[in-house]
Amino acid sequence: MSEVSATLVLRRCRLSRPSTAQQEFAQSELVDIAIADRQIIAIAPNLPMAGLTELNVDGRLVSAPFVESHIHLDSALTAGEPRWNESGTLFEGIDIWRDRKASLTVEDVKARAIKALRQQASYGVLFVRSHADVSERSLTALKGLLAVREAVKDWMTLQVVAFPQDGLYGHEKNEALMEESLRLGADAVGGIPHYELTREDGVRSVHKIFELAQKYDRLVDVHCDEIDDPQSRFLEVMAGCCIRSGMSAEVTASHTTAFGSYNDAYALKLMGILRRGKLNFIANPLINITLQGRTDTYPKRRGVTRVKELWHNGLNVSLGHDCIQDPWYSLGTGNLLSVVEMAVHVCQMTGQAEMAACFDMVTMGGARTLNLRDGYGIEVGRPANLVVLEAESRYEAILRRATVRYVISRGRVLVETAPPVTRWVE
Numbered sequence: 001m002s003e004v005s006a007t008l009v010l011r012r013c014r015l016s017r018p019s020t021a022q023q024e025f026a027q028s029e030l031v032d033i034a035i036a037d038r039q040i041i042a043i044a045p046n047l048p049m050a051g052l053t054e055l056n057v058d059g060r061l062v063s064a065p066f067v068e069s070h071i072h073l074d075s076a077l078t079a080g081e082p083r084w085n086e087s088g089t090l091f092e093g094i095d096i097w098r099d100r101k102a103s104l105t106v107e108d109v110k111a112r113a114i115k116a117l118r119q120q121a122s123y124g125v126l127f128v129r130s131h132a133d134v135s136e137r138s139l140t141a142l143k144g145l146l147a148v149r150e151a152v153k154d155w156m157t158l159q160v161v162a163f164p165q166d167g168l169y170g171h172e173k174n175e176a177l178m179e180e181s182l183r184l185g186a187d188a189v190g191g192i193p194h195y196e197l198t199r200e201d202g203v204r205s206v207h208k209i210f211e212l213a214q215k216y217d218r219l220v221d222v223h224c225d226e227i228d229d230p231q232s233r234f235l236e237v238m239a240g241c242c243i244r245s246g247m248s249a250e251v252t253a254s255h256t257t258a259f260g261s262y263n264d265a266y267a268l269k270l271m272g273i274l275r276r277g278k279l280n281f282i283a284n285p286l287i288n289i290t291l292q293g294r295t296d297t298y299p300k301r302r303g304v305t306r307v308k309e310l311w312h313n314g315l316n317v318s319l320g321h322d323c324i325q326d327p328w329y330s331l332g333t334g335n336l337l338s339v340v341e342m343a344v345h346v347c348q349m350t351g352q353a354e355m356a357a358c359f360d361m362v363t364m365g366g367a368r369t370l371n372l373r374d375g376y377g378i379e380v381g382r383p384a385n386l387v388v389l390e391a392e393s394r395y396e397a398i399l400r401r402a403t404v405r406y407v408i409s410r411g412r413v414l415v416e417t418a419p420p421v422t423r424w425v426e
């Protein structure tokens with residue numbers, strides 16, 4: 001063995017997908033990964049270099065970190081405050097949140113968000129996009145999450161979306177609050193066109209969102225058509241804005257649950273427009289299956305967007321958790337393998353290639369949505385962020401909701417988790 005030249009070397013890694021560096025080797029071949037100066041410096045079988053720390057992962061699956069592309073950290077861990085959502089509907093959740101946020105403080109937001117992020121990191125999530133409600137004059141949620149973004153940057157990458165929960169035009173102050181949020185440093189412009197007072201306001205809000213994104217050079221992530229109403233058709237407005245503005249990779253349509261209720265003739269036409277628009281999609285199957293279809297008797301809709309069809313059409317789809325114990329969803333741990341498992345069921349993605357695709361939707365797909373580009377992926381020269389799973393394949397990771405044994409962030413081991421042990425006693 002030669003002299004020490006790496007700070008950390010992972011031995012005998014089974015990569016979740018072939019890296020560029022690995023393409024010269026057999027895809028199934030185990031490789032070593034060497035890390036120095038927070039970067040991946042080499043990937044190859046039997047690397048002839050030593051590390052200050054050596055970790056033999058013994059054929060376990062090694063993946064780029066999980067990417068949480070859609071969550072609301074400002075409301076996370078508030079379930080039951082000031083009351084539980086007994087109807088389980090989106091609209092009761094909005095009412096409860098309106099009451100809860102009256103007592104919101106920056107310190108309250110920071111404490112809960114950091115607690116949630118640490119929980120997410122323990123499940124191998126190292127990139128998170130959170131919405132921050134910017135409907136209040138104080139902008140408390142946004143200020144809290146921007147402070148958190150700074151506080152966690154050494155171990156977690158956080159993007160913050162300025163999200164006008166009550167609509168961009170729901171109150172005359174809201175448009176100015178959005179601009180103020182962007183001046184304060186929000187990473188993305190959010191929206192909620194289907195919740196605006198009128199359809200016309202919804203269309204106007206989408207145009208305004210694109211205008212602001214271009215003016216401030218920010219990303220776009222819109223809660224779009226999160227409703228069962230098949231007449232809610234703001235996704236086509238977003239796609240039209242993408243085509244006309246040239247923005248695509250920077251734009252995301254979240255939820256789009258009404259797409260699951262459109263008639264097939266319109267869905268076919270829309271898919272053609274979406275292929276031209278090339279925007280990103282986020283489905284949130286845990287929350288969508290819970291909140292949508294509430295006004296149906298039977299048959300009861302699943303209320304999830306057309307994940308399989310979007311994937312088949314070559315569009316980028318990622319999956320988000322959306323809520324962790326908040327007014328809309330009293331459950332949730334932050335583990336994205338739970339989200340994947342729900343997507344596999346609800347979207348009927350049960351084929352082997354389909355399950356692998358669902359795993360990719362919370363890794364590579366999420367990275368595309370967050371526009372991480374060269375800041376993500378197990379490639380030489382990229383930041384040394386990766387996870388080691390107690391599994392040998394993406395399928396097995398989903399099947400067993402595998403423990404994430406090691407989370408490596410910025411080149412160092414951030415979290416280590418021992419798998420549970422079951423012992424027969426008779």
Ligand code: FE2
Nearest residue numbers: 070072223322
């Ligand atoms: Fe959401």
